[in-house]
Structures are given as C-alpha cells and as structure tokens.
Amino acid sequence: MGIEPLRDGHGRRISDMRLSVTDRCSFRCRYCMPADGMPWLARDELLSFEEIARLVRLFARLGVSDLRLTGGEPLQRRELPRLAGMLAQIEGIEDLSLTTNGLLLERHAEALVASGVKRFNVSIDSLSPERFHQLTRRDALHRVLRGLEVLAQFPQARPIKINVVALRGFTELEVMPFARFARERPFEVRFIEFMPLDGDRTWTPEQVLTGAEIRDAIATEWPLEPLVREPGATARVYRFADGRGRIGFVNPVSEPFCADCNRIRLTADGRLRTCLFSLGETDLRGPLRAGADDADVEDVIRTAVWHKELKHHVNDPGFVRPARSMSAIGG
Ligand code: SF4
DSSP: OOOOOOBOTTSOBOOEEEEEOOSOOSOOOTTTOOTTOOOOOOGGGSOOHHHHHHHHHHHHHTTOOEEEEESSSGGGSTTHHHHHHHHHTSTTOOEEEEEEOSTTHHHHHHHHHHHTOOEEEEEOOOSSHHHHHHHHSSOOHHHHHHHHHHHHTOTTSOOEEEEEEEBTTTGGGGHHHHHHHHHHSSOEEEEEEOOSOOTTOOOOGGGBOOHHHHHHHHHHHSOEEEOOOOTTOSEEEEEETTSSOEEEEEOTTTSOOOTTOOEEEEOTTSEEESSTTOSOOEESHHHHHTTOOHHHHHHHHHHHHHTOOSSOOTTSTTOOOOSSOGGGTOO
C-alpha cells in the first residue's frame, strides 16, 4: 500500500515546500530588514546539507514535489549549487526553484542551472539605480540586471520571474517601467503586496498598494486579459491583450489565496512552519540531532501539518504578527 500523502486537517494536500537555507542577506531592504541587519543564526544552528537532504527526502516521500530555495538570500550560503544538485537528485522532487536578490546571480547562474534549478524568481523593486539604492540600501541594480542577462541565456531556466514588492508611496512610480519591462523582456513581472513580516515591525495596512490598483493603472495603457489560476498558485497572472508578455499580482492582503494553500516552510534552523504567518513552529532539527529515525520524524511532520492554519488573519481585528520576520522565514 502506497504512502498516504501529506494533508492538513482541512483536507488540503501539501505538495510545495519553501526551504530557507540561510537567514543572512546582502541587502537591507527597508520593507524587510533594519539597516544594521538582524542577529544572524550561528553556523551550527543551521541545518547542514546532509540534514537538509534527509528532511527533503522525507518530505518528498510524503508527497512534496515542488521545492523552492529561499533565504535571507540563498546565494549567501556557500556552495549552494552543490546543495541544489543534491536536492534535485531526490526521488519525488519534480520542480526545484530559487528566489534570489540577484546580486550573485552572474557568478552562479550557470552552476545553478547545471545543478537542476529550473525556475528563478529575482527580487527587483525598482528599475532606477537611485531608487533601487534608496530602497535596498545597496547600489547594486547594475549587478542584478547583469545577473538576469546571464541567467536569460539559459533556455532551460524558465520561467524567470521578477518579484516587485509593492509599497504605497514608492512603487507607484515603478509600475509603468516594470510593465514596459515585462512587455519588452522575456521575464514575468509580479507585484507582491507588502505583508506584516518586516524586521522593523512598522507595517500598517495603509502602506499596502494593492494588486488591483496596480493592475488598473497598467490597464489604462495596455489592456490585460486574466489567465486561469492554477490551484495553489499565489499569483493572479494576466497577459497583455496584444500578446506582449505576462504580468502577475500576488495579493495576500487584499485577495488572500489561503483556501487552496498547498505550502509549508522549513527554516534554516530546521523549524517547520505550516503557514507564512504561523505563530508556532515545530522543531525538526532537535529530533534529527537526537537520533530520531525517519518514522519518528515523519510522525512529527504529519502531526504538525494536520494542524496547519486554515488561513492568515492579517485583515482581522487583533491580528498577531509572527515573531520571525520575512528574512528569517524565507517568503
Ligand atoms: S498565509 Fe498561510 S495559509 Fe495563507 S496562503 Fe500563505 S501560507 Fe497558505
């Protein structure tokens, strides 16, 4: 008899895992991290490559097929292409993807593609060098765009998506340049609503520039046609009516997509988070290092996932934000 795939108590099948491989990052984006960074995890607190591979093998046996490597900034973890190669070999992992700030993409793109990473999301919040610098506290747009060009040379690395965090009072000036970018380049631009996971803990609903507002602004210039949303997808994707490219909107605040959520997250220090906004976590590193066998770890995973939250409560009175910020969860 086959292994029962991982399901939560709401009947949702879990097939997608975001795996944070480090909490460190080379940028200091104002909506994510304080200027001085965060108290970083010590080296021995991080899961080793072998521990990560063992856990991913377990999750794959339980039906996880899509694996996204995140951080902090995943390319800050030394030898990431080697880890990606180990994970791409695991039976059941059908899709390996990466979210990066792009700073080290020029150096690692070829090795990542060769190791089996198929899909890439590159975070770019402005196409103006000055405004990029203002937001990320790094004068690095030119290096990120060079990395993108290098990555685009590998036809097997598709799709390549550009993640743009939408901030009221900043992103309005970026909307049309990014729409033009999506029309002229082989990249799918996605605007992501700002979420209450910033390191400074200053998020307010007023700072959220909604996907609908951005979509309507673009449509005044270039009509858009909605594409069918895949179950579990986070983005609502549109094609330009004249056929020149696609643009997406990830609207967790204004249009939550929790009903068919198929995602879980594993932090760099081995904590299972069943929701981006979980207030609790399940330690998997402890049992691993205490010598637990696979059956025991599987039980811990199944129990945690069974209690996965139905949805987030960002828009509800009394919403409590998680202790961990986005940089230590990994998006
Ligand atoms: S907020 Fe939680 S339940 Fe909702 S889509 Fe994100 S991870 Fe899933």
